[in-house]
Each structure stands twice: as C-alpha cells, then as structure tokens.
Amino acid sequence: MINKKISIIIPCHNSSQTLDDAWNSLKNQTIGIENLECIFVDDASDDEGKTWEKLADIEQECPESVMIIHLDENLRQGGARNVGISYASGEYILFLDSDDKLVLETCKKLYELADKNKSDIIQFNHIYKLGNESKTTSESPFTCDYEIKNKEDRVKFLDASLVTYGCTNKLYRLDIIKKADAKFAEKVIYEEPLFVYPCFLYAKRVSLITDAFYVYNFHQGSTVTSLLGKRVLDHPKVQLLLLEYWLSRPDIFVEYKDVFELYFLWSYYCETICFAFENKVVLPLDYFKGMQEVCIKFFSDWKRNQMMKRIPQNVVEVLQGINHSFNSQEELNKYICDSAGKI
Numbered sequence: 263m264i265n266k267k268i269s270i271i272i273p274c275h276n277s278s279q280t281l282d283d284a285w286n287s288l289k290n291q292t293i294g295i296e297n298l299e300c301i302f303v304d305d306a307s308d309d310e311g312k313t314w315e316k317l318a319d320i321e322q323e324c325p326e327s328v329m330i331i332h333l334d335e336n337l338r339q340g341g342a343r344n345v346g347i348s349y350a351s352g353e354y355i356l357f358l359d360s361d362d363k364l365v366l367e368t369c370k371k372l373y374e375l376a377d378k379n380k381s382d383i384i385q386f387n388h389i390y391k392l393g394n395e396s397k398t399t400s401e402s403p404f405t406c407d408y409e410i411k412n413k414e415d416r417v418k419f420l421d422a423s424l425v426t427y428g429c430t431n432k433l434y435r436l437d438i439i440k441k442a443d444a445k446f447a448e449k450v451i452y453e454e455p456l457f458v459y460p461c462f463l464y465a466k467r468v469s470l471i472t473d474a475f476y477v478y479n480f481h482q483g484s485t486v487t488s489l490l491g492k493r494v495l496d497h498p499k500v501q502l503l504l505l506e507y508w509l510s511r512p513d514i515f516v517e518y519k520d521v522f523e524l525y526f527l528w529s530y531y532c533e534t535i536c537f538a539f540e541n542k543v544v545l546p547l548d549y550f551k552g553m554q555e556v557c558i559k560f561f562s563d564w565k566r567n568q569m570m571k572r573i574p575q576n577v578v579e580v581l582q583g584i585n586h587s588f589n590s591q592e593e594l595n596k597y598i599c600d601s602a603g604k605i
Contacts, residue, residue: 266299266327267373269352269436270364273342275305277360278312280479285320287363287477289327293370301329301346302360306336340446340453343429347439355434361479362430365389368475372433375469379407382465384433385425387474398474401426408468413517419462420521421569422528427455430476438464447503450496455529456503463514494534494543498553501530505560523561524569527581531557532605535580539602547591557584576604 270288274281289295302320307313317330331345343357354376358364372384388399408424410416418424429446442460447453462468508515508522515522531553538545557564564570570578580601588594 264296264326266352267293267297268354268356268369268433269299269301269346269350270356270358270369271343271346271350272300272302272358272360273305273339273346274302274307274313274317274360275336275342276307276309276313278309278316280361281313281316281320283363284358284360287366288358289324290366291364291369292367293373295324295327297373298327298369299329299350299352300324300327301331301349303342303346304330304332305338305342306333337448338450338453340450340457341448343446343457344448347445350436353436355436355439357430358476359430363477363479365475365477371473372475375471376433376435379467379469381407381433381467381469382435382438383461383467384469384471386431386433386471386476388431389474389477390480391477392480399431401428401431402470402472405471406469408470410466410468416462417518417521419465419468420459420518421524421572424470425462425468427458429454429458430478432458434461435465447496447500450499451493452497452500456500456507459504459525460507463518492543494537494541494545495549497537498530498534501526502556505530505556520567520569523564523567524572527557527561527564527584528573528577531584532577532580532601535598535601536605539598544591545594545598547588547594550588550594554584580604 272284288298288300291298302317304314304317314330314332321328321330329349331349333342333345337345339359347355354373356364356369356372372386375381376384385402387402390397390399408415408418410419438461442464444457444460446457505526534545534553537543564581583597583601586597588597
C-alpha cells in the first residue's frame with residue numbers, strides 16, 4: 263500500500279446534495295488520488311441515510327484512498343474533524359467542508375512546496391463563491407518562508423499580524439498537530455482557533471503563499487449564513503478553552519503571556535462585543551460580568567503590557583470597560599453600541 267502524502271478530512275452532515283462536487287475535486291487532484299487519504303466523517307446525519315449512502319458509493323469507488331466514519335452523536339464540524347485526525351496517517355493534513363471544493367492542483371503544489379521548504383504549516387488563500395460571483399481573499403497577501411528560531415520570530419504568528427486562525431486555508435504537518443496536541447472545540451461554531459493557534463506554538467517552519475486553493479461556497483442554510491448570529495456566545499467559549507490550553511502549559515504561558523494577553527483581550531473581549539452588536543444579539547449582563555472577571559483574574563496588569571502599544575487608543579478605551587461596574591442591562595447595551603463604533 264502506498265504511503266499517503268496528504269490526509270484530507272471532510273466532516274459531513276446532511277451533505278448528500280453537495281458531496282459530488284467535493285469528491286470530484288478530490289479524486290481529480292493532479293497529485294493522484296493514490297497519494298491521498300480522504301477521511302469522510304458522517305456527523306450523525308439525520309437525512310434518512312442519504313449522506314451515508316453517498317459516502318458508501320464514494321468509498322466503493324476508491325477503497326484504497328477513502329475512509330468513511332459514522333458518528334452516532336452530532337459533534338459539529340470541530341468534533342468530526344477531531345475524529346478524522348485520530349485516523350489520519352498522511353504526512354500532512356488538509357481540511358475540506360463537504361459543501362466546498364479544492365482547486366485541482368492544490369495537493370500537488372502544496373506537497374511539493376512543503377517538501378522543498380520542510381514547512382510545518384503553509385497558509386494560502388480562499389476563493390469565496392456566492393452564486394456566479396467569486397472573490398479571492400488576501401489572508402496571505404504575500405509569499406514568504408519563515409524559520410522560527412526564537413520568541414521574536416514566533417510572536418509574528420501568535421498576534422494575528424501574519425496569519426489567520428481559520429483552519430481550511432492551511433496545510434499542516436501531522437507531526438506538529440500531534441506535538442501540539444491540537445484539537446478543535448466540539449459542539450460549537452467558531453471552533454477553529456482552539457486547533458490552529460496551538461499549531462503555531464510548535465511549528466518551526468511556516469510558509470505563506472498567495473495562491474488561492476480552497477473554494478468556499480456560501481449558500482442559504484450553511485453554518486456561515488444561518489448560525490453565526492445565533493451562536494455568538496460560542497466565540498468567547500472557544501477563547502476560554504484556548505486560555506485553558508495555555509494554562510495547562512505553564513512554561514509556555516509565562517514565556518508568551520504578553521502576546522497571549524494581547525490576543526485574548528482582543529478576541530475574547532473586543533470581538534465578542536463586536537459580534538454581539540453586528541448580529542443584534544443582547545449580551546446578558548451576568549455573562550458579561552463573568553467575562554470581566556476572567557479578564558481581571560488572568561490579565562489584570564494588561565495596561566503595563568508593552569505590546570498594548572500596538573493597538574489603537576480607541577480600542578484601549580474600550581478595554582477600560584473591563585474594570586467598569588455596569589448596573590443595568592441598558593447601561594451595558596449602550597457601552598456595547600458605543601464600543602462597537604470604536605472598534
């Protein structure tokens with residue numbers, strides 16, 4: 263049996279209508295399907311077996327390159343990806359959602375680049391499609407290879423200045439995932455940072471390229487269009503899980519506390535405020551007070567952090583609210599409205 267170069271993990275939930283396009287983009291990869299391990303995880307679909315039947319047909323078509331797994335409990339995309347990772351044997355990992363597809367040269371070009379540069383992670387761009395319109399993102403605005411030798415080198419990948427923390431625009435070396443013990447948050451959306459951020463804590467070589475390899479389809483009923491507003495509180499929940507990850511590694515936490523502080527206060531506090539405002543979701547007063555308590559407990563000295571000089575003064579003003587006592591929901595709602603305008 264040929265050793266697989268790339269394992270591609272595809273979470274599926276009621277995906278019978280979109281799997282053909284996703285599968286066609288995999289089996290026709292120019293690297294050759296024999297070099298790929300395609301792991302489809304049926305995340306407890308409830309479509310009368312239609313998704314599982316489709317997956318069984320796909321497995322029968324290429325049994326040496328396809329693995330199908332059925333979950334009895336819906337774990338959402340993050341949990342399904344975790345299951346897929348546990349079965350993966352390829353040298354590298356890619357993630358593909360069942361309603362999206364990969365450009366046909368994706369695996370060949372990424373593997374050749376990773377092999378040449380000894381990359382642990384490669385970040386590339388998306389192609390966003392909505393109907394007949396498409397747009398290429400600029401998540402990787404330039405091409406560059408980085409060797410991470412010290413803290414200064416690594417901080418570039420931990421403060422969101424060079425990379426994003428979404429998972430589908432990256433190729434990962436499986437050994438780095440295992441070394442970081444990186445896992446997605448389960449049963450939530452916004453699940454990706456808990457997996458991606460730890461990988462950058464352990465990667466030694468990172469490549470950025472401007473090529474767009476992942477075709478991201480927006481459509482009515484997708485997670486992106488239907489759930490983001492309803493599940494705003496999943497976002498701070500995932501950031502709390504990431505904080506737990508840092509704290510479980512005290513040496514790393516002490517060394518990188520300044521950059522963790524900057525990232526956490528922005529993502530956990532500021533972004534949650536923005537998401538609540540943009541999606542017209544009321545952030546409950548008691549929940550917000552809990553957020554304040556977390557920030558004060560772990561990052562009470564944030565004003566002394568020299569990295570805070572990187573953020574605009576108006577954002578600093580928003581962060582002052584961490585220590586403010588809000589006496590009513592109305593007072594908090596006004597603060598959120600005013601703060602969203604500043605951020």
